[in-house]
Amino acid sequence: MSFIYNYPLIKLNTFGMDVKARRFAAFASVNELQELLNQWKASAHELLVLGGGSNILFTKDFEGTVLKNELKGINLAGENESHFFVKAAAGEVWHELVMYCVQKGYQGIENMALIPGCVGAAPMQNIGAYGVELKDIFEELEAMEIATGKTRIFGLADCAFGYRESVFKHGLKNKYVITSVTLRLNKVPKYNTSYGNIVQELEARGISDPNMRDIAEAVISIRRSKLPDPAQIGNAGSFFKNPEVPLEQYEKLKQDYPQLVGYPVGHQQVKLAAGWLIEQAGWKGKTFDGYGVHKNQALVLVHYGGATGSQVFELSEQIIRSVKEKFGVTLYREVNIY
């Protein structure tokens, strides 16, 4: 296996940033991954394991080694009375895994239809949408330890999943390459349609007793109507996380801003809709030279072409500053910056 030098990444990141990797290779088996990691270790360069590039902002050329994950395969790994266990290789496209489960009737994953990217990145930030997170259907994952090449199985407790968080973004950052994920899906459906406007979308379609496919199709339709398609406009989805603030701070803000959007997290914290804060701070739809804030969803920063990742990053800094000034709330980025 050999590396390609100065490899263009423009088609491998959904922001469409025109940057290069100093060295690049793709792996389609665990053995190939091991071999590439051994070669990489001889260099003193940074390593980046790339899935679909849909949660990344490149602010400059990547001066290290990029390894593109092309591990493929989905299979039913087992079942018991109540659950199916589906194992997917890390290079599988997440949405294709969702549609595979919908087609087979493996229930629990349908609210997460159309999230871009690969299976192997899903545990990184415990992906979630419409009231379901990866952790809700997670059984285990396999990962290769970069330092030793050894395989380790991680159960739910090992992953320390939180809101857009996991151990792989913190204590074990850059220590493992995730090679497969096994999901635990229901035999007896327990649908969750209470989030966002799924119910309204189903009603508009004349569906009162939805099945898994109906819900997946409703989610797909809502997402297509609200979110920019990275194939048309560069973006990485929500650029910021929804901030959680103490109940007291929320109540005070609510007095000043009665329209404030917040959802309780436990008894003492409230999650604020970051998109609403950014919109109120005047950023929604703002366009600069080739980049800006999306016109329908202020949480999404967009790249129309010709801009750099550092310009988008600087915009994110300005947004953080202005939301802090107006509301006293700190926004944190969800997108990984390189």
Ligand code: FAD
């Ligand atoms: P990449 O961008 O390739 O990688 C992301 C990070 O994970 C990088 O640090 C990378 O090094 C690391 N990584 C990737 N694969 C591995 C691996 N196998 N082992 C170790 N590390 C790895 N996210 C949500 O949670 N919910 C949403 O609803 C959602 N909607 C989105 C909508 C749009 C239009 C877009 C563009 C993005 C959206 N996202 C959403 C963000 C993104 O889709 C997810 O974070 C997704 O899991 C990223 O997958 P990826 O393969 O593209 O990861």
Ligand code: NAP
């Ligand atoms: P939305 O439905 O307009 O809702 C705005 C925000 O309010 C969302 O971010 C969501 O938080 C929260 N929310 C809505 N209903 C809620 C409820 N019943 N209980 C608790 N919180 C609630 O949001 P949207 O932008 O169209 O996105 C819809 C879903 O897709 C959300 O779950 C969102 O996270 C997900 N999404 C994620 C990304 C990404 O890149 N991470 C991109 C697009 C969409 P949560 O975000 O915490 O769910």
